[in-house]
Each structure stands twice: as C-alpha cells, then as structure tokens.
Amino acid sequence: MPGTTWPPHHVRGMVPGLTKVKEVRVPKGVVGVISPWNYPLYLGVGDVLPALMAGNAVVSKADSQTALTMLWTRALMAEAGLPTDLWQIVAGPGAEVGTALVDAVDFVCFTGSTATGRTVAERAARRLVGASLELGGKNPLIVREDADVAAAATGTVVAAFANTGQMCIHIERVYVHEKVYEAFRAELVRATRALRLGRSYDYAVNVGSLTSAAQLAAVEAHVDGAVAEGATVLVGGRARPDIGPLFYEPTVLEGVTHGMAVCDEETFGPVLSLYAYGADSEAVDLANQGAYGLSASIWSKDSREAGRMAVRIRAGSVNVNDGAAAAAGSIEAGMGGMGESGLGRRHGAEGIRKYTESQTIATQRLLPLGPPKPGQSGVERFVRRTNGQLALLRRLGVR
Structure with a gap:
C-alpha cells in the first residue's frame, strides 16, 4: 500500500493566514x-x-x-x-x-x-x-502488607508458571512484606504443589513441557547453581523425565542472593525466587534492581497507594492486583520495556505509529518566503514583509 497516508493533522503555519501546514504519516x-x-x-x-x-x-x-x-x-x-x-x-x-x-x-x-x-x-x-x-525481563512482583494473601499467591502462580514460565513478561522475583511473608510463603507453596504436570492438550493439567533441551538445561543450571550456593528449594526443583523429556517442576526458591545466576539473569522457565522486605520504598528499590525493565506487579487492597508505587518502578508495564495479563491484554495501551528490556512499544497508538514516518507539508499563499534582497538586512526584510502581509490580511478581512 505505498503512498497510503493517515488523515492529516493541521497545525499553525509560519505566517498565519498565508502559510497552511499539515502533518501526515506515510508508511515506512x-x-x-x-x-x-x-x-x-x-x-x-x-x-x-x-x-x-x-x-x-x-x-x-x-x-x-x-x-x-x-x-x-x-x-x-x-x-x-x-x-x-x-x-x-x-x-x-x-x-x-x-x-x-x-x-x-x-x-x-x-x-x-x-x-x-x-x-x-x-x-x-x-x-x-x-x-x-x-526483549528479556526479570520481572518483579510485590506483595504489600495489606494484600489479600490468598489472592496474591494464586495470582503469582499464574503469572509465574503459565506456559511453563516461557514468556518475557512472566514473574521471576517475588518481594513480600515481612509481616505477611510467612503466610504468603505457605499459601504460595501450597498452590504451587497443587499444580498438575502433564502431556495432554486439554485442561486436565496445569503445567506442560519446556520447549527445548537447551531451555531445560538453562533452568536446571539456574536452580542447581543457586542450591549449590546456599539457596533453599521450597517446592519443585527437579526435572521430571518420568512425565516427558523436557518437563521441570514449578519451583520456588528462598535464600537467593545477588551473584547467583537465578537472581540476576532471565530464567525463562517455571522458577520463582522469594524475598522479604520491610518498607514500600525498599520494595521499589528491590524491584528496580538489575538492568531489565519490562513488566512488574503489585498486590494491595489500597489501589491508590499501589499506583503511587507503580510510577516509581522502572518497567514498561505495571499491573496492580494482576500478574501480567491485564496490561498485556489492554491493547489500546502500549506494551514494551525500559532499560535492557527494549525500545519502542507494541499496541496502542505508538504500536502503529512506529510503522510510519511523519511528513510535514507546508503551502505558502500569495507571498513566497525567500532570502533578503541584496543590500537588505534580514531584520529589514522581516519587518517589511510582515507589514506587507498584515496589510494584505486586513484587505482580505482576516483578523
């Protein structure tokens, strides 16, 4: 469709009344x-x-x-x-x-x-x-002190383990307020342990297979490396060749620290790391650690306070009381990353404008604009031309 343009956007020209300007968008x-x-x-x-x-x-x-x-x-x-x-x-x-x-x-x-x-x-x-x-993400989820712990745990399980954790916006880091940490951990472990692994294509199972041997090896390396360095497996933590060659159990880790690959790098598999925090400001700082900035999640009964936290998190999308789907599915809003999570947006106005170039078309009427005559300064030319144009506009009845 070369030559296709969007409806023009008219703007004020250089000389009002004589310069007509419009901006159009043309395909790349x-x-x-x-x-x-x-x-x-x-x-x-x-x-x-x-x-x-x-x-x-x-x-x-x-x-x-x-x-x-x-x-x-x-x-x-x-x-x-x-x-x-x-x-x-x-x-x-x-x-x-x-x-x-x-x-x-x-x-x-x-x-x-x-x-x-x-x-x-x-x-x-x-x-x-x-x-x-x-691009990639190491997406955080924050559970505030006032959150519905059961709902937050259920949402975390979906946000982390759907599609076996193989999506860039899935959750891999969970920060829980210290006052609800024990209750949330117990609920999260229970919900994770209840997930059914299987090879069928129906809804009898909750979690399926990883996609490749390389992906399985990467998940095993992250979990095994963390355990070797002192992390604890709360649930999961092993491959399941008895179900299929690329199956790995949904896994929750505790005691993960910086320097471990599972802490700093994208796992892209069914693995969560659990951390405690003391104040909302600390949670925001923890969520902003690392080079990625794709998606984030906050669980709270106070949506206003969660919203104030959201704008301080460096992420292209922040979901309140949802893991990831609410923002990704709202296709009238842009979706993309900050930092090493990418450039540009899909969805929303920017998601279609990025495929176009902005072009300005200016039409000058009656008096052309040009360089000053020999011996005439730019200021003199401007004053004379402006006075002439104003006089012309008055004769035309333009005010």
Whole structure:
C-alpha cells in the first residue's frame, strides 16, 4: 500500500493566514517482523497487523519451531482479501535469514532475547533503519502488607508458571512484606504443589513441557547453581523425565542472593525466587534492581497507594492486583520495556505509529518566503514583509 497516508493533522503555519501546514504519516515501506517461538500468534501476527494497517508490506521471519502458525494465519488473511504478496513469510536460522532480513527492510520489529536484540539494533543502526525491540525481563512482583494473601499467591502462580514460565513478561522475583511473608510463603507453596504436570492438550493439567533441551538445561543450571550456593528449594526443583523429556517442576526458591545466576539473569522457565522486605520504598528499590525493565506487579487492597508505587518502578508495564495479563491484554495501551528490556512499544497508538514516518507539508499563499534582497538586512526584510502581509490580511478581512 505505498503512498497510503493517515488523515492529516493541521497545525499553525509560519505566517498565519498565508502559510497552511499539515502533518501526515506515510508508511515506512517494507517492515521486517522477527518473532519468537512462544506465543507465535500473539507476538508474531500481533506485530504484523498494525504494520499492514499503516500501509506497509511485511516480511515475517517466523521461528522454525512455530512457522506453521504464521503460515496458517497468512492463509486466513488471504481468504479475507489480503493480497498474497503483501505479507511474505520466511523461516530458517536467525544468523542467516534474520540477518538478511534486517539488511533489506525499511524498519525492523524484533521480539526475543536482549543479546540478539543488541545485534539487531546495531545492524539496523548501520543502515540508519529504525527498530522496535521487545526483549528479556526479570520481572518483579510485590506483595504489600495489606494484600489479600490468598489472592496474591494464586495470582503469582499464574503469572509465574503459565506456559511453563516461557514468556518475557512472566514473574521471576517475588518481594513480600515481612509481616505477611510467612503466610504468603505457605499459601504460595501450597498452590504451587497443587499444580498438575502433564502431556495432554486439554485442561486436565496445569503445567506442560519446556520447549527445548537447551531451555531445560538453562533452568536446571539456574536452580542447581543457586542450591549449590546456599539457596533453599521450597517446592519443585527437579526435572521430571518420568512425565516427558523436557518437563521441570514449578519451583520456588528462598535464600537467593545477588551473584547467583537465578537472581540476576532471565530464567525463562517455571522458577520463582522469594524475598522479604520491610518498607514500600525498599520494595521499589528491590524491584528496580538489575538492568531489565519490562513488566512488574503489585498486590494491595489500597489501589491508590499501589499506583503511587507503580510510577516509581522502572518497567514498561505495571499491573496492580494482576500478574501480567491485564496490561498485556489492554491493547489500546502500549506494551514494551525500559532499560535492557527494549525500545519502542507494541499496541496502542505508538504500536502503529512506529510503522510510519511523519511528513510535514507546508503551502505558502500569495507571498513566497525567500532570502533578503541584496543590500537588505534580514531584520529589514522581516519587518517589511510582515507589514506587507498584515496589510494584505486586513484587505482580505482576516483578523
């Protein structure tokens, strides 16, 4: 859809009445969307649709593990009337296919790890091509002294262990006020132990498999390393090959300290670390530790006070009395990260504007603007031209 523009936004011109100015938005051209294997419909197609709506053509680099989801959606879009050439899908190794895509498109939308995001951003920057990046997270959840402990524990379990913890906005750190720590810990352990692991595709089980052997190895390394350095496993903490080759129990750790990989690095699996705090200011400081800033959660009966805490947390989204879904599912609001969790936003106005360029169109009437005549200073020219334009406006009846 080259040449497509949005409705113009009219602004005041240089000379009111004689200079007419409008701002329009025009498509970037060809947008490259590189999407991950987890949530391929939501994260992959969800970035394609606004790019198309903004007037661009799109080339998607689907993850090799979930390419069929993208192809199925493209077939549905074709049935709905989308020209088949307007959205192309490629798959293959990221180092080859992803690199070639970044080197060819006019804008890049990437979702994935922080390490790969840096590479994408650097490569795009060499071509002076823009990039939107949603990257990793080590997301905190705060349980205030006044929180409903049972509800907070249930919400934490969902926010941490849904999709086996394999989503960038899932919770990995939980900070609990010291006065409710014991009660929350007991409720969290009970709720976690009650989760059912299984291989079925129905709702008879709560937690499924990890996606790859590499992911299982990373989870085991984080948990085993923390235990070796003094952390305690409250529940879980082991692989379950009796259920399937990539199963790992939902795990809650206590006694995790800085320097442990599970404390400082994204685990991307069913693992939580539990900490106690004494004051709200301390909880905010703890939540802001580390380089990430993607999503956060606060549980409290006082939504006003929780809101005051939320704006002090360095995160692109903060959920009050919800783990992560409330912000992510509110698609009229932007979603993205701060710090090493990325650049730009998906969803909301920014989620579609990022696929466009702002263009200013100025139309000058009657008296053209230009350099001063020889021998005439800029000030003299300005005064004379302004007086002439004002006189002309008065004759035209413009006040």
